[in-house]
Amino acid sequence: MKHIYLLGASLLVLASCKPNLEPTKPTSGDANFTSYVAIGNSLTAGYADGTLYRSGQINSYPNMLAEMFAFAGGGDFKQPLLPGDAGWPSLKYVLGVSSTGSLGPTAYSGTMDTAGSGTNVYAAGPYNNVGIPGIRCIDYIMPGYATANPYAARLVNSPMQTALAMATSKPATFYTVWLGANDVLGYATGGGVGTVNTGVTYPTATNNISSTTLFGFCYDSVVNNLARTGAKGALINIPDVTSIPYFTTVPYNPLNAADPNFGPQIATLNAQFAQLNQVFTALGKPERKIIFNTTGLSPLLIKDKNLTDLSAQMTTVLTAAGLPAAQATLYGQLYGQCRQATAADLMVLPSSSVIAKPNATAIAAGVPQQLAINGVTYPLEDRFVLTGDFKDGTSNVSGEIALAKTATAAFNAIIAAKAQAKGWALVDMNKFFASLQAGMKFNGVTFGVSFVSGGLFSLDGVHGTQRGYAVVANEIIRAINLHYGSTIPVVDVNKYPGIKFP
Amino acid sequence: MKRKLSIITSLLLSSSVVFAGGFQVNMQGVRQVAMGGSSTALAYDIASIFYNPGALAKTAKGTQVYLSANGIFAKTTFVSTPTAGYTSQTDNPMSTPFNLYLSHKLNDKIALGFGVYTPFGSTVNWGNTNANSLRYLIEKIELRNINFQPTISYQVNDKVSIGAGLVYATGSVVLEKGIPLFDPNGKEGVGRLEGKANSIGFNMGVHAQLNDRLTLGVSYRSQVRFDITSGDATFTVPSSLAANFPTTTFSASLPMPQVASLGLGYKVNNKLTLQGEMNFVGWESYKSLDFTYAKTTTTLMNSTSARNWENVFIFRLGAHYQYNDRLELMAGIARDPSPVKDGYFSPETPDANRFLTTAGLVYKVSDKINLMASYYYTQTDQREVYNNADAVKGKIQTAAVAGGIGVSYKF
Numbered sequence: 001m002k003h004i005y006l007l008g009a010s011l012l013v014l015a016s017c018k019p020n021l022e023p024t025k026p027t028s029g030d031a032n033f034t035s036y037v038a039i040g041n042s043l044t045a046g047y048a049d050g051t052l053y054r055s056g057q058i059n060s061y062p063n064m065l066a067e068m069f070a071f072a073g074g075g076d077f078k079q080p081l082l083p084g085d086a087g088w089p090s091l092k093y094v095l096g097v098s099s100t101g102s103l104g105p106t107a108y109s110g111t112m113d114t115a116g117s118g119t120n121v122y123a124a125g126p127y128n129n130v131g132i133p134g135i136r137c138i139d140y141i142m143p144g145y146a147t148a149n150p151y152a153a154r155l156v157n158s159p160m161q162t163a164l165a166m167a168t169s170k171p172a173t174f175y176t177v178w179l180g181a182n183d184v185l186g187y188a189t190g191g192g193v194g195t196v197n198t199g200v201t202y203p204t205a206t207n208n209i210s211s212t213t214l215f216g217f218c219y220d221s222v223v224n225n226l227a228r229t230g231a232k233g234a235l236i237n238i239p240d241v242t243s244i245p246y247f248t249t250v251p252y253n254p255l256n257a258a259d260p261n262f263g264p265q266i267a268t269l270n271a272q273f274a275q276l277n278q279v280f281t282a283l284g285k286p287e288r289k290i291i292f293n294t295t296g297l298s299p300l301l302i303k304d305k306n307l308t309d310l311s312a313q314m315t316t317v318l319t320a321a322g323l324p325a326a327q328a329t330l331y332g333q334l335y336g337q338c339r340q341a342t343a344a345d346l347m348v349l350p351s352s353s354v355i356a357k358p359n360a361t362a363i364a365a366g367v368p369q370q371l372a373i374n375g376v377t378y379p380l381e382d383r384f385v386l387t388g389d390f391k392d393g394t395s396n397v398s399g400e401i402a403l404a405k406t407a408t409a410a411f412n413a414i415i416a417a418k419a420q421a422k423g424w425a426l427v428d429m430n431k432f433f434a435s436l437q438a439g440m441k442f443n444g445v446t447f448g449v450s451f452v453s454g455g456l457f458s459l460d461g462v463h464g465t466q467r468g469y470a471v472v473a474n475e476i477i478r479a480i481n482l483h484y485g486s487t488i489p490v491v492d493v494n495k496y497p498g499i500k501f502p
Numbered sequence: 503m504k505r506k507l508s509i510i511t512s513l514l515l516s517s518s519v520v521f522a523g524g525f526q527v528n529m530q531g532v533r534q535v536a537m538g539g540s541s542t543a544l545a546y547d548i549a550s551i552f553y554n555p556g557a558l559a560k561t562a563k564g565t566q567v568y569l570s571a572n573g574i575f576a577k578t579t580f581v582s583t584p585t586a587g588y589t590s591q592t593d594n595p596m597s598t599p600f601n602l603y604l605s606h607k608l609n610d611k612i613a614l615g616f617g618v619y620t621p622f623g624s625t626v627n628w629g630n631t632n633a634n635s636l637r638y639l640i641e642k643i644e645l646r647n648i649n650f651q652p653t654i655s656y657q658v659n660d661k662v663s664i665g666a667g668l669v670y671a672t673g674s675v676v677l678e679k680g681i682p683l684f685d686p687n688g689k690e691g692v693g694r695l696e697g698k699a700n701s702i703g704f705n706m707g708v709h710a711q712l713n714d715r716l717t718l719g720v721s722y723r724s725q726v727r728f729d730i731t732s733g734d735a736t737f738t739v740p741s742s743l744a745a746n747f748p749t750t751t752f753s754a755s756l757p758m759p760q761v762a763s764l765g766l767g768y769k770v771n772n773k774l775t776l777q778g779e780m781n782f783v784g785w786e787s788y789k790s791l792d793f794t795y796a797k798t799t800t801t802l803m804n805s806t807s808a809r810n811w812e813n814v815f816i817f818r819l820g821a822h823y824q825y826n827d828r829l830e831l832m833a834g835i836a837r838d839p840s841p842v843k844d845g846y847f848s849p850e851t852p853d854a855n856r857f858l859t860t861a862g863l864v865y866k867v868s869d870k871i872n873l874m875a876s877y878y879y880t881q882t883d884q885r886e887v888y889n890n891a892d893a894v895k896g897k898i899q900t901a902a903v904a905g906g907i908g909v910s911y912k913f
Binding site: 095489499501 | 576577579582583586589633636637638639683684685687688739740741743879881882884893894899900901902903
């Protein structure tokens with residue numbers, strides 16, 4: 001009879017067979033996550049694939065942070081969610097297959113669920129995620145900014161309410177602030193067409209680099225205001241915008257001699273440019289010579305507005321050489337401020353749709369078709385190229401990239417100083433993005449910065465995929481834990497969706 | 503005999519085995535499981551065909567058949583560290599290692615035997631949903647190994663007997679892992695590798711009655727290496743990427759390591775016998791897990807994952823108590839260390855040092871029939887695990903319980 005006892009005991013053990021491993025309880029350290037508010041721009045709002053949509057907002061990095069903060073005393077996290085997933089105001093990009101069979105971003109063509117997106121939702125607030133796509137640091141304390149930005153217009157209680165006043169309508173105990181990327185990104189994505197502002201100039205055009213003075217003033221105001229109630233937080237600095245796929249996907253030398261549409265033309269092209277090349281040499285600018293390689297890859301022909309404009313001299317020389325006046329003038333106009341791209345130049349993502357195609361505007365203006373091929377016979381316009389430095393004859397020409405980098409460094413110095421002064425955590429996202437260039441892994445998945453295949457950047461080449469935002473969230477958590485002695489757990493990157501393939 | 507064969511067939515079909523250090527399964531006899539897996543020195547029954555062929559000449563009487571099977575329930579938990587934001591848990595089906603032994607005593611000196619058993623195997627199912635962060639490393643693995651072993655044993659003298667068997671081993675593996683590519687519905691890609699291999703090895707042993715109280719057993723089972731030369735590799739990915747993941751074949755190689763055992767039995771009195779045993783398991787031969795594909799692409803590349811397992815020594819202690827003429831009671835413990843070194847965590851074998859406790863009984867129904875039952879329980883250490891190559895870091899623990907039953911029949 002004893003044995004029945006034994007069998008009963010065994011069955012009990014059988015039923016209760018389970019590891020007793022329990023996770024360690026996260027702690028908040030010196031921080032207080034009771035009420036968390038995220039200040040920032042599109043990155044903070046959960047913008048992706050060229051627009052803002054509901055599922056992207058739901059998986060914004062601030063929401064991921066809030067989920068983790070909840071393990072250590074964090075409270076509810078409310079976001080101003082859009083009604084649908086199609087993208088607003090513009091439709092989101094999805095991956096499609098082109099007629100040539102290649103994969104690329106195309107406009108979403110599914111269910112249109114954007115109705116009501118423009119409705120002001122202030123009354124349902126206050127919100128914990130007050131990220132406003134497009135907003136610059138210098139816009140954050142500007143009354144009336146909401147009249148120019150539909151995303152801001154949704155959130156404010158009146159068109160004149162500043163973003164800062166809206167964000168602080170309910171004081172928080174912990175803030176993350178990721179402001180400033182748009183103070184340089186607009187210039188860079190615009191191919192450097194804009195200018196660098198100085199002093200207290202407040203440009204409404206978003207393709208300028210903000211004045212460092214104004215940036216510093218605004219950043220100070222914002223953080224001082226957040227900290228006035230004794231709140232703590234983390235200041236996130238600006239990644240070097242030139243390291244993102246928007247700039248690194250289109251190569252400077254995509255023209256392939258093996259391409260049947262290009263290869264057979266190379267001899268003719270080189271013969272045509274030979275005469276022009278003699279002029280460049282004669283004018284002391286041999287680096288501007290235009291030569292296409294008969295095998296392998298050749299660089300694009302680009303406009304570089306920082307080069308000395310040689311139009312007049314070229315026309316003179318060509319006329320003297322016996323070219324008809326009209327032709328000499330056209331050549332001077334077309335090639336007076338151009339050069340072939342180098343590895344130091346960055347082509348913006350939209351350039352891929354114009355390269356090696358006829359420039360309709362130029363043709364309409366009277367340029368013969370054979371001289372109007374973008375990047376081949378017609379210099380790729382300024383807006384498609386963020387230029388690097390270039391040695392032009394005896395002068396060293398500093399490019400647009402240098403301006404963007406200088407501004408980024410200046411803004412980051414302001415952010416770092418502010419974090420230091422307030423005793424807040426500094427998240428060096430710039431350094432982290434630089435480290436991502438070499439790739440990273442998470443539970444067996446390799447992530448990289450290449451467009452689409454890297455998995456971190458969404459189809460606009462600037463903003464994250466939801467997995468990319470999770471990687472960002474983990475870097476923020478790392479910095480917060482380091483600074484505040486908290487033990488907030490990392491986000492499961494693999495839980496979030498990635499890019500969908502047809 | 504016809505009926506018995508059908509039982510065997512059904513067991514073969516349902517067999518999916520699991521569990522011991524690495525992917526060794528030490529459940530090849532009921533008495534032996536119940537005594538902490540110790541088995542080499544005490545010659546109780548014809549399960550010695552597996553545990554120590556040298557003892558078969560002593561255990562075989564007339565013609566015998568022996569059949570036993572175990573049902574194992576195992577669960578592993580993974581929690582991310584330093585503090586857990588996410589956890590994963592296996593949902594393994596019950597696995598059923600089994601064994602069948604036949605023996606025939608040819609004359610006073612010689613016994614013949616035949617064994618069918620499952621010395622290695624593993625079934626781990628972490629799941630394929632996004633609740634399992636480890637799914638790109640492994641979603642599911644089913645590793646099976648069934649050995650067929652004709653055996654001969656020879657009684658050298660009153661005290662010493664020896665034996666050896668030829669091992670014909672069949673193995674199969676099915677492995678599924680997630681591919682982080684999503685179709686328009688958000689469904690994730692999956693890769694499935696399925697392969698089979700056969701191999702041969704041997705199993706030999708010596709058993710000696712040192713004196714009235716002491717017995718000694720030594721056994722050695724050779725390594726069996728499974729070389730899968732033409733397994734099937736199939737990938738389910740979004741259609742625009744199908745060319746990147748062609749259906750192809752793969753080759754891979756997996757060692758089932760050598761095991762050397764030394765056991766000592768001590769008869770305390772007429773009722774109680776104790777046994778101590780040490781096993782050496784040569785896991786060092788598991789250097790890496792490599793998959794070589796017949797067709798590769800820029801996205802489907804041959805892979806090599808370092809394993810670098812280490813040899814282990816397992817210590818076992820068992821007790822056997824003859825309660826009365828009909829009933830035997832057994833209990834045991836063992837310390838079974840993990841062959842997986844720190845820094846080589848792989849969720850396909852989520853391994854940690856384990857301490858196991860076992861118990862069992864044998865009831866003699868008649869002179870011909872014995873019924874046997876055992877149970878086995880273990881909870882591994884909570885182990886900090888990581889693998890920098892895969893950027894995985896966490897803590898794991900496994901709990902397992904197994905119930906075994908068996909019957910032996912003397913003709």
